[in-house]
Amino acid sequence: MVNVNEGLNPFQFAGTPVIQFGSGMLRKLVDVLPSGAQRILFVMGSFQRTNADAWEQVAAALSSKQIGYEIALIHHEPTVDWVDQVVERHRLGGIDAVVAIGGGSAMDAGKAVSAMLCTEPGDTVLHYLEGTPGYRAHSGRKVPFVAIPTTSGTGSEMTKNAVIAITDSFKRSIRHDRFIPDAAILDPLLTISCPASVKAASGFDALTQLIESYVSTKASPLTDALALSGIEAAARSLLPICTDASDDAALHEQMAYASMLSGITLAHAGLGLVHGLAGPLGGLFPVPHGVICATLIAEVTKRNLEQLQEQQADEAAGHGWAKYAKVGAILTGHSEQDVQGCCARLVAYLETLTEQLRIPRLGDYGVTADNLDAVLDASDNKMSPVTLDRTVMREILVARI
Numbered sequence: 019m020v021n022v023n024e025g026l027n028p029f030q031f032a033g034t035p036v037i038q039f040g041s042g043m044l045r046k047l048v049d050v051l052p053s054g055a056q057r058i059l060f061v062m063g064s065f066q067r068t069n070a071d072a073w074e075q076v077a078a079a080l081s082s083k084q085i086g087y088e089i090a091l092i093h094h095e096p097t098v099d100w101v102d103q104v105v106e107r108h109r110l111g112g113i114d115a116v117v118a119i120g121g122g123s124a125m126d127a128g129k130a131v132s133a134m135l136c137t138e139p140g141d142t143v144l145h146y147l148e149g150t151p152g153y154r155a156h157s158g159r160k161v162p163f164v165a166i167p168t169t170s171g172t173g174s175e176m177t178k179n180a181v182i183a184i185t186d187s188f189k190r191s192i193r194h195d196r197f198i199p200d201a202a203i204l205d206p207l208l209t210i211s212c213p214a215s216v217k218a219a220s221g222f223d224a225l226t227q228l229i230e231s232y233v234s235t236k237a238s239p240l241t242d243a244l245a246l247s248g249i250e251a252a253a254r255s256l257l258p259i260c261t262d263a264s265d266d267a268a269l270h271e272q273m274a275y276a277s278m279l280s281g282i283t284l285a286h287a288g289l290g291l292v293h294g295l296a297g298p299l300g301g302l303f304p305v306p307h308g309v310i311c312a313t314l315i316a317e318v319t320k321r322n323l324e325q326l327q328e329q330q331a332d333e334a335a336g337h338g339w340a341k342y343a344k345v346g347a348i349l350t351g352h353s354e355q356d357v358q359g360c361c362a363r364l365v366a367y368l369e370t371l372t373e374q375l376r377i378p379r380l381g382d383y384g385v386t387a388d389n390l391d392a393v394l395d396a397s398d399n400k401m402s403p404v405t406l407d408r409t410v411m412r413e414i415l416v417a418r419i
């Protein structure tokens with residue numbers, strides 16, 4: 019992984035939340051709240067119904083410490099209006115911490131609410147969304163925020179941004195180093211009741227994030243070590259938790275660990291073309307983010323490898339090729355000495371996994387070969403080890419319609 023004969027590129031590491039990881043760790047919630055907290059705001063979707071026993075334990079633990087709570091329900095991706103309304107309702111309510119429990123939408127919603135509770139009355143999250151007219155930098159002041167994911171996928175519990183929808187087709191991020199959650203509780207038992215189709219798409223998204231950040235041009239030895247550990251864990255767990263071991267706690271721990279690492283590596287090493295296409299696709303069509311990433315990763319990997327092979331004389335391209343081979347070796351158990359074989363097997367593995375996990379195609383959500391221009395206009399290769407042109411990007415999308 020680290021060539022001892024080479025120097026190391028400079029890198030920054032912004033840190034992670036305090037992490038409480040392990041089955042049953044939900045019981046640590048009271049411990050990670052700010053000392054003296056008297057009132058907290060939960061941001062969640064259907065957690066009380068889907069994990070009724072766990073919710074009862076949380077409520078009892080808070081009650082035993084005389085900690086009161088409010089609940090803001092989120093059943094869709096967070097919008098500007100939703101965030102503003104929740105913040106206005108609770109701005110003067112003495113909220114000592116925001117606790118998000120749920121999937122990616124709850125994580126983003128809670129992160130944005132915690133960031134907005136310290137702003138002036140009447141302020142709107144719209145002002146702090148990157149790339150919007152009238153954009154203002156956020157001070158970073160926020161109410162302490164605890165993230166408790168119930169899906170293994172986005173890694174949002176490790177990152178400093180929240181994606182907020184301005185309209186159905188226009189989403190932007192609020193972002194600040196201080197928005198990295200203060201604490202994250204990763205209790206894999208909470209992910210077991212997740213539907214298989216969600217486990218498949220979100221888990222494949224996590225694997226995609228690990229692969230893209232590992233081969234990223236911004237990767238460091240630190241993110242490489244984390245990404246490889248995550249890829250190993252995802253290789254062991256992703257397929258079985260979606261098929262014949264859907265209630266196996268140990269395998270859900272492996273997947274939750276992989277997902278957590280993917281959040282750290284994407285935040286520090288960046289992502290590639292899959293996510294460069296996912297942003298505009300998700301904005302223009304009603305395709306869940308996990309489905310987009312899962313459905314594209316095999317085809318993007320194949321086309322990236324074709325391009326890298328053409329450029330192998332180039333040192334950077336050779337490095338990218340070798341890294342893909344390492345991923346192929348881990349996922350397939352093939353000897354990494356056989357670089358060519360590992361790359362071919364990697365593509366075959368990802369294609370087979372796409373079938374085994376029954377990942378939908380883009381056409382299932384209304385994407386057609388005739389309506390790709392707006393997607394391609396807004397797409398980019400991000401930190402991909404190669405730059406694919408618009409023609410190849412179009413072919414990738416068409417192959418998955």
Ligand SMILES: [Fe+2]
Pocket residue numbers: 172223224227293307311
């Ligand atoms: Fe993703």
